[in-house]
Amino acid sequence: MAEKVYNLKYDTEYDRDIHDWMEKIPKSRKGELIRSAIRLWMNQDNEKTLIIPVGNPDPK
Numbered sequence: 001m002a003e004k005v006y007n008l009k010y011d012t013e014y015d016r017d018i019h020d021w022m023e024k025i026p027k028s029r030k031g032e033l034i035r036s037a038i039r040l041w042m043n044q045d046n047e048k049t050l051i052i053p054v055g056n057p058d059p060k
Helices: 016-024 027-043
Strands: none
Touching: none
16 A cells, blocks of 8 residues: 545635634544545536636635
């Protein structure tokens, strides 16, 4: 098994909901919960409608 580490870059204002959720997760459980969220998304058949944003729109 190879262990990988990915940094997640996000804007604390534009992505306020993500930031608030991440701050509530204990550090020792963040990886586990992020993997669960990704698997949940994958299992909901959303991978067929993946939208990759080009950049953050102005949140104001």
